[in-house]
Amino acid sequence: MRILLVEDEPKVASFIKKGLEEQSYEVEQAYDGNFGLKMAMQNEYDLIILDIILPHMNGLEVCQAIRKKKSQVPILMLTALGSTDDKITGLDAGADDYLPKPFEFKELLARLRALTRRSGDNGGGEKLSIADLEMDMGSKTVTRGGKPINLTAREFALLHYLLRNRGRVVSRVDITENVWETSFDTGSNVIDVYINFLRKKIDKGFPGKLIHTLVGMGYVLKEDDA
Amino acid sequence: MRILLVEDEPKVASFIKKGLEEQSYEVEQAYDGNFGLKMAMQNEYDLIILDIILPHMNGLEVCQAIRKKKSQVPILMLTALGSTDDKITGLDAGADDYLPKPFEFKELLARLRALTRRSGDNGGGEKLSIADLEMDMGSKTVTRGGKPINLTAREFALLHYLLRNRGRVVSRVDITENVWETSFDTGSNVIDVYINFLRKKIDKGFPGKLIHTLVGMGYVLKEDDA
DNA sequence: ACTGGAATATGAGAATACTGCTGGTAGAAG
DNA sequence: CTTCTACCAGCAGTATTCTCATATTCCAGT
Numbered sequence: 001m002r003i004l005l006v007e008d009e010p011k012v013a014s015f016i017k018k019g020l021e022e023q024s025y026e027v028e029q030a031y032d033g034n035f036g037l038k039m040a041m042q043n044e045y046d047l048i049i050l051d052i053i054l055p056h057m058n059g060l061e062v063c064q065a066i067r068k069k070k071s072q073v074p075i076l077m078l079t080a081l082g083s084t085d086d087k088i089t090g091l092d093a094g095a096d097d098y099l100p101k102p103f104e105f106k107e108l109l110a111r112l113r114a115l116t117r118r119s120g121d122n123g124g125g126e127k128l129s130i131a132d133l134e135m136d137m138g139s140k141t142v143t144r145g146g147k148p149i150n151l152t153a154r155e156f157a158l159l160h161y162l163l164r165n166r167g168r169v170v171s172r173v174d175i176t177e178n179v180w181e182t183s184f185d186t187g188s189n190v191i192d193v194y195i196n197f198l199r200k201k202i203d204k205g206f207p208g209k210l211i212h213t214l215v216g217m218g219y220v221l222k223e224d225d226a
Numbered sequence: 227m228r229i230l231l232v233e234d235e236p237k238v239a240s241f242i243k244k245g246l247e248e249q250s251y252e253v254e255q256a257y258d259g260n261f262g263l264k265m266a267m268q269n270e271y272d273l274i275i276l277d278i279i280l281p282h283m284n285g286l287e288v289c290q291a292i293r294k295k296k297s298q299v300p301i302l303m304l305t306a307l308g309s310t311d312d313k314i315t316g317l318d319a320g321a322d323d324y325l326p327k328p329f330e331f332k333e334l335l336a337r338l339r340a341l342t343r344r345s346g347d348n349g350g351g352e353k354l355s356i357a358d359l360e361m362d363m364g365s366k367t368v369t370r371g372g373k374p375i376n377l378t379a380r381e382f383a384l385l386h387y388l389l390r391n392r393g394r395v396v397s398r399v400d401i402t403e404n405v406w407e408t409s410f411d412t413g414s415n416v417i418d419v420y421i422n423f424l425r426k427k428i429d430k431g432f433p434g435k436l437i438h439t440l441v442g443m444g445y446v447l448k449e450d451d452a
Numbered sequence: 453a454c455t456g457g458a459a460t461a462t463g464a465g466a467a468t469a470c471t472g473c474t475g476g477t478a479g480a481a482g
Numbered sequence: 483c484t485t486c487t488a489c490c491a492g493c494a495g496t497a498t499t500c501t502c503a504t505a506t507t508c509c510a511g512t
Contacts, residue, residue, distance in 0.1 A: 091340040097323060114322055152487060169366040188490060189471085196472060215470065215497060216379030217366055378498055415460085416500060422461060441459060441508060
């Protein structure tokens with residue numbers, strides 16, 4: 001879990017950093033707005049903690065700049081200003097939460113957990129399932145109806161993505177970007193082929209298909225409707 | 227934007243409801259935990275505002291129950307308790323934000339915007355509806371009166387466009403540009419044909435037509451006037 | 453009302469796009 | 483060297499999209 005901490009007061013910064021590292025978060029720091037924005041643009045973070053009062057470029061501007069880039073990183077705004085109006089400005093600038101100083105460290109942690117829950121930290125022994133299909137992220141194993149299923153890395157990644165979006169239709173573009181991580185359209189049919197692999201391993205021989213095709217739209221992982 | 231408000235004090239409830247409706251949010255109410263949970267399960271909301279102190283089942287329990295169902299609706303916890311520990315419990319129970327009473331209404335609005343922005347911009351669980359017709363963008367499914375309706379990609383796109391502009395007349399040119407994405411007039415009648423397809427699927431066999439023709443102008447999706 | 457021309461609705465089938473699948477290649481892993 | 487994985491090419495079957503020809507409806511101007 002990588003966190004970007006943008007805070008100019010060295011004392012506060014190192015306090016937060018230490019505390020977060022104790023919880024085994026990976027923390028990178030920036031000491032002013034400009035630099036913070038640059039780091040946010042160049043790297044991928046799971047969360048950004050942003051002080052409002054910063055040299056060069058204030059937190060609100062940084063926040064807006066990040067959002068303009070369509071980035072969806074959760075942003076936690078941090079500041080000494082406690083009045084309602086400031087909070088509102090912060091939240092409207094695109095922040096996801098707001099924490100007034102002084103705060104208790106455990107509250108920071110709690111809000112952090114709330115913000116990152118969604119982005120799906122798959123570090124720990126997370127388990128995903130649908131119907132009688134189970135995927136264990138920890139041991140990278142998949143079973144259906146108790147039977148273990150052997151998947152290659154790609155197959156696993158694809159199934160993982162489908163599982164994370166179960167019930168939602170995912171287009172080929174979605175899959176390309178999230179599983180193959182190339183935004184370029186190679187004009188190939190790899191995805192079809194892999195869907196076919198998965199079908200053979202997951203659906204074939206089991207009652208109730210899980211992988212469904214929506215022609216012209218994409219694929220869904222869902223239980224057959226009753 | 228549909229909001230579920232779970233709050234037992236009538237005064238507070240109606241205060242919030244009124245305020246939200248002024249901002250043209252659609253608000254539904256529940257007066258205790260049990261009922262709130264039931265409503266949350268049976269309907270789709272864009273956001274849930276949950277008081278912690280409730281009769282029958284407190285807000286924390288409701289929150290956990292909702293999360294257990296894998297539902298990702300943003301939840302805003304509301305309470306008189308202001309101490310840090312209570313906030314933490316709330317956030318860890320699966321809430322996305324926490325607002326201590328008394329609060330200023332505009333702060334509630336700001337937090338609301340922050341919470342709904344996220345679910346809105348991932349294009350995901352968006353839902354559109356008119357009368358008893360519902361469209362779920364996530365699973366690309368359409369139902370009328372609860373009955374599932376199968377649409378092809380093109381039909382879905384057309385209905386989506388009509389739904390986004392429900393109540394407004396859209397011309398053939400509008401449709402060509404927005405659904406077919408060609409600004410060129412091919413001189414064909416594809417649109418008529420597809421309107422006809424849609425009619426067969428969503429109007430035929432149901433009481434009350436939704437698709438209306440305005441000769442010389444275009445089409446509208448609207449409920450029959452009483 | 454009546455009517456003729458324009459606009460829209462509808463049915464059938466051709467044209468097209470999409471998907472499932474097989475077989476094969478290159479390269480990595482063992 | 484053999485096996486396994488990732489990927490590509492291409493065909494066949496099928497669902498979808500579109501065209502066209504033919505009703506039907508609409509509406510101004512009698």
